[in-house]
Amino acid sequence: MTAPLLAIENVTKVFAGAVTALEGMTLALNDGDFVSLLGPSGCGKSTALRLIAGLSSPTKGRIRWREGAEGALGVVFQEPTLAPWATVFDNVWLPLRLAGVSKSDARDRVEESLSAVGLGGFSGAYPRELSGGMKMRVSIARAMVTKPRLLLMDEPFAALDEITRFKLNDDLLALHERLGCTVVFVTHSVFESVFLSTRIVVMAARPGRVIRELRVSAPTPRDDAFRTSAAYAEQCRLTSAALREAMEDA
Amino acid sequence: MTALDMPDRSAPPAIDLEELARLRRRRLEKLGAWALPVLVVALSLAAWDWVVRVNDIPHFILPRPGRVWSQLLADWPLLSQALMVTLRITVFALALAVSLGGGLAVLFSLSRWVEMSLFPYAVVLQVTPIVAIAPLIFIYVDSPFVGMMICAWIVAFFPILSNTTLGLRSADRNLEDLFTIYGATRWQRLRYLQLPSAMPYFLGGLRIAGGLALIGAVVAEFAGGVAGRNGGLAFRILEASYRLNVPRMFAALALIAVAGIAIFAITSLVSHLALRRWHESALTRER
Numbered sequence: 064m065t066a067p068l069l070a071i072e073n074v075t076k077v078f079a080g081a082v083t084a085l086e087g088m089t090l091a092l093n094d095g096d097f098v099s100l101l102g103p104s105g106c107g108k109s110t111a112l113r114l115i116a117g118l119s120s121p122t123k124g125r126i127r128w129r130e131g132a133e134g135a136l137g138v139v140f141q142e143p144t145l146a147p148w149a150t151v152f153d154n155v156w157l158p159l160r161l162a163g164v165s166k167s168d169a170r171d172r173v174e175e176s177l178s179a180v181g182l183g184g185f186s187g188a189y190p191r192e193l194s195g196g197m198k199m200r201v202s203i204a205r206a207m208v209t210k211p212r213l214l215l216m217d218e219p220f221a222a223l224d225e226i227t228r229f230k231l232n233d234d235l236l237a238l239h240e241r242l243g244c245t246v247v248f249v250t251h252s253v254f255e256s257v258f259l260s261t262r263i264v265v266m267a268a269r270p271g272r273v274i275r276e277l278r279v280s281a282p283t284p285r286d287d288a289f290r291t292s293a294a295y296a297e298q299c300r301l302t303s304a305a306l307r308e309a310m311e312d313a
Numbered sequence: 314m315t316a317l318d319m320p321d322r323s324a325p326p327a328i329d330l331e332e333l334a335r336l337r338r339r340r341l342e343k344l345g346a347w348a349l350p351v352l353v354v355a356l357s358l359a360a361w362d363w364v365v366r367v368n369d370i371p372h373f374i375l376p377r378p379g380r381v382w383s384q385l386l387a388d389w390p391l392l393s394q395a396l397m398v399t400l401r402i403t404v405f406a407l408a409l410a411v412s413l414g415g416g417l418a419v420l421f422s423l424s425r426w427v428e429m430s431l432f433p434y435a436v437v438l439q440v441t442p443i444v445a446i447a448p449l450i451f452i453y454v455d456s457p458f459v460g461m462m463i464c465a466w467i468v469a470f471f472p473i474l475s476n477t478t479l480g481l482r483s484a485d486r487n488l489e490d491l492f493t494i495y496g497a498t499r500w501q502r503l504r505y506l507q508l509p510s511a512m513p514y515f516l517g518g519l520r521i522a523g524g525l526a527l528i529g530a531v532v533a534e535f536a537g538g539v540a541g542r543n544g545g546l547a548f549r550i551l552e553a554s555y556r557l558n559v560p561r562m563f564a565a566l567a568l569i570a571v572a573g574i575a576i577f578a579i580t581s582l583v584s585h586l587a588l589r590r591w592h593e594s595a596l597t598r599e600r
């Protein structure tokens with residue numbers, strides 16, 4: 064068996080002021096996994112993502128990438144986090160631009176990434192001309208333009224209305240299916256995590272830690288039929304129970 | 314594709330009464346935006362004229378507006394030359410304030426230590442009245458033109474420095490993280506993130522600095538400018554006051570006011586053009 068894409072080994076993060084944001088987290092991310100981090104706010108989900116992204120370093124433990132795949136990641140935040148002064152094209156071009164790819168060399172990849180999220184033809188628009196859902200799509204296109212092995216998403220759809228969220232969930236699954244990257248998806252919605260994930264990591268707060276891991280065995284790709292199926296309802300029930308247990312533990 | 318979050322691009326339906334009223338109101342507001350100030354100015358001039366006429370005030374105390382106008386035309390060769398002198402000082406000082414204030418702000422953003430060391434001096438320069446510093450400057454600087462320019466620069470550069478410094482630091486935190494994740498160099502971070510974020514702040518500073526540079530240029534001339542052919546508008550005002558030529562004083566004053574308005578209009582236009590594609594301040598809002 065090959066080494067996991069990324070291994071989080073017994074990682075603890077203590078912030079100044081002795082806040083233990085994360086305690087003894089261990090998690091192995093394999094190719095093609097869709098892992099949700101599910102838990103109440105303050106349980107260290109964002110902290111875990113920032114550690115994986117290399118934006119902060121563990122107090123204890125370590126994070127190990129598979130050799131040759133180091134740092135190949137894309138990030139989507141809760142806000143679309145687009146540069147308002149730049150067009151959609153320039154926003155998606157950014158990661159390539161920072162790697163020294165010229166605009167003309169980047170053109171094909173940027174356009175491809177934009178059409179993958181259903182925004183072909185919007186290159187010249189400015190972020191303010193787009194709806195919340197479309198901005199989020201641009202943000203996803205930007206994260207995918209470097210063809211990362213690992214995609215980190217921190218409550219990306221939490222601020223969107225439910226109809227838009229469902230649509231983006233569907234499209235994200237299709238994208239995941241097609242590109243085969245590994246996704247770590249932070250959410251506090253049981254329904255969203257069950258619909259999207261192959262694995263759900265349930266976390267509790269004070270200190271932030273992993274309570275248990277659930278597998279969602281329903282076959283992929285999933286569609287609207289799955290949303291209304293008995294299997295989905297049952298999985299949501301199990302996950303809710305695990306989450307309730309996590310909240311009581313805290 | 315059939316995404317649900319696309320805006321509706323179909324043609325708008327027929328307009329209802331409320332919308333019609335709102336349209337009419339907006340059109341009226343647009344008209345009022347320039348018609349009202351013009352009306353106010355015209356009324357004030359008429360009132361001024363009336364007061365002078367009714368009270369029979371002699372023109373060497375308070376001239377009628379028409380008298381100021383004819384004086385302006387008669388003195389135009391003299392006053393236009395003075396205006397050019399004042400404007401040249403203003404523009405040079407503003408250019409210097411933009412380059413030095415902006416440059417120093419970038420330096421501050423690169424090094425917190427430099428900022429901590431130098432910022433107090435910027436504040437001292439800002440809070441010390443320019444009329445108090447000007448005589449000293451004219452002692453150490455031989456050329457009066459350079460001296461006046463330095464005075465105007467001192468007044469103008471602080472808003473640019475402080476605004477730009479604030480702007481360079483106000484980049485979105487998540488975007489900053491994104492730049493870190495993608496391994497951006499210091500230069501890339503400055504070029505693609507901090508400078509664009511600072512743009513609205515810088516332009517706000519520029520609008521203030523433009524007016525201040527003009528004020529600085531006039532004040533500096535009062536404090537130690539040159540007399541004669543190379544004198545600016547302040548010199549012409551002083552000279553006219555010695556000769557009790559009040560109409561010319563008013564004419565010169567009017568020129569300074571018009572120059573100030575023009576500078577504000579130009580910097581506002583520059584700001585609008587630079588930001589109109591993306592910044593909230595430059596958008597015409599619905600509702």
Ligand SMILES: Nc1ncnc2c1ncn2[C@@H]1O[C@H](COP(=O)(O)OP(=O)(O)O)[C@@H](O)[C@H]1O
Nearest residue numbers: 078082084103104105106107108109110111271
């Ligand atoms: N930079 C920081 N400094 C100090 N405490 C922090 C910092 N970031 C997060 N925390 C604390 O760590 C805990 C976990 O935060 P976070 O990972 O953001 O939780 P979540 O994303 O699950 O809501 C919280 O108690 C939070 O206040």
Ligand SMILES: [Mg+2]
Nearest residue numbers: 108109110217
């Ligand atoms: Mg969070």
